[in-house]
Amino acid sequence: MRAMIVKEFRQLRRDRRTLAMMIVMPVLLLVILGYAASFNVPDVPTVVAGPGAAAVGRALPKAFRLAGTYQASASAQAPAAWARDQLRDGHAAVAIVTGAGPGPQVLIDGSQLFDAQKAVQELAALRAGTPGDPITSAATTTASVAGSALAAPASVQILYNPELKTSFIMVPGLAGVILVFVGTVITSLGVVRERQAGTMEQLAVMPLRPADVFGGKVIPYFAVALADLAIVLGVGVGIFGVPFRGSAATFALGALLFVFVTLGLGVLISSVSQTQGQAIQLAVMTLLPQVLLSGLVFPLAAVTIGVRWIAYILPLTYFTEISRGVMLRAQPITSLWLPFACLALLGVVVTTLATLRFRAFLAPGAGK
């Protein structure tokens, strides 16, 4: 047995990636999760509209962070419409509309589950008026118009996900996870299999351009990924009752861009992996942070800023934003330009790197 143990340690020492996964990954995960694994959003981004917007905005309780005010007077409908647009476009999770009745109207975006839950809890606490509670204190001070107003709103309406169902926010995000799985994990395995079997060297001398090989390898996975997406959406809408309120074309464009990035990642991983085992390790190392840090599970606002920047280089962050926005809030493409642009940029960077690596892989070069 001693010989087996010594042999196993020798092999492990030479398999740097596995060693790194065994030692570095737990530490990294602990640090990342320590800072990221929180469902508690620090405050709820709130917009205030209507004649009393400025005053209400100034006196918002601490749990509600002012994200914008709209002091319109031209039309009675305008503030409410503006407020709904702010929620639809994801600029805020709560909108307070004043001047439309005896008390303010509070609109909550149910598609931002954790913000919505916090808002509902805070409003309930305000109504209960617990002495000593800082929110209640703010609400009961003479100057705190908003506090007293929020303690007795005319109406509270939860939009997009009135029952605050978890499945409503998970299904659009899970569609992205499945695309990452097919696009990155399966694609990288498919390409590495070619290398491991020794057929890549055969392809290198065949009358094929690198683009032909690249396209030929990637397009089937692209088709499978899209079929998977259709199945996930069908199950989500048909079985879990998740609404699809927005434009199918906008969603399809976002999905195409996202698949583009994930496939590029898959090819990139395969080009730096000698074996399928190495490819799986690398693919998992890209999949795990995407699941944990993209806002799919933990709200981005709850992630420490020192770790949050990682989320902004992960494609799933942007796809989750697009899919939730389009499916749940019918968010138009005009207000989703930023995640679209980020996905496109990631797509260009990743695919360029993948193509260059793949070309080097196929084109003859000494020392290969």
Add this chain to the structure above:
Amino acid sequence: MTGWGADEVSVRFGSRQALDRVTVSAVPSQVTVVVGADGAGKTTLLRCVAGELAPVAGTVRRPPARRIGYLPSGTGVYVDLSVAENLRFRSAIYGIPASAARRHIGEYLERTGLDAAADRLAGQLSGGMLRKLGVVAAMLPEPELLVLDEPTTGVDPVSRADLWWLIARAVADGAAVLMSTTYTDEASRAGRVLVLDSGRTLADGTPAEIVAAVPGTIAVLPGPPAAGDERRRAWRRAGAWRVWLPPAAPTVGEVVTPDLQDAVCVAALRRELAAFGAFGADGASGADGAFGAGDG
């Protein structure tokens, strides 16, 4: 140089010189064999000629990719596709008309005994059948240059005969065949032989030229060689000791007619002895002909 091949090519893998100014020529309707021990540089040379690897120096002469058939050192086929699917894929890539592809595939599979396994996954084939499939696939485009990396290594005698039928067929169709092997008996059937050792040319010419260029004689010893100089010039073959006797050396044992294997052994010994500085002491320096080619 005539035909396809490589002129003075050098390849480095990091600090290791895999090929050092090696020249090889493959002419139409002829088999050129690259022979050498493991790590001699055979695969590297064939990869260069096939276009899979670019040399750091020297030039490669090869036809367009569509006119090259290549069997790499691996299987060269997809183990998760059936025999027929592998060949159909290869035909499609090379743009071979369907009728011609069907005709060739049918003939080759029947002749090599693979027809019964046409629907079997390549991964389920024996080593010899897999190698035959690889060669058939490489021959499908009716290449001008057929590059085969050790097609017969580890293959049973019957399958070897089938493989040689395929190679002979390619030669008859006018292909220039460049193949590597570790078997000198196979190399002796070639039109031209290149012997590699540690990335350098040890010998080059027809098998007869290489054998004729052996300086001195070869003798079979009745027992183990004497320690010292004789021991350094001896090697074991088929259970007996053979010794190379340079022109000035005294005769020992029974002198035999050398064959290609003896010639390759002598060439390797001479390089080794020269490196030790012992070669000059034998008074056999200044050798020329095929063995001298590419030395140093």
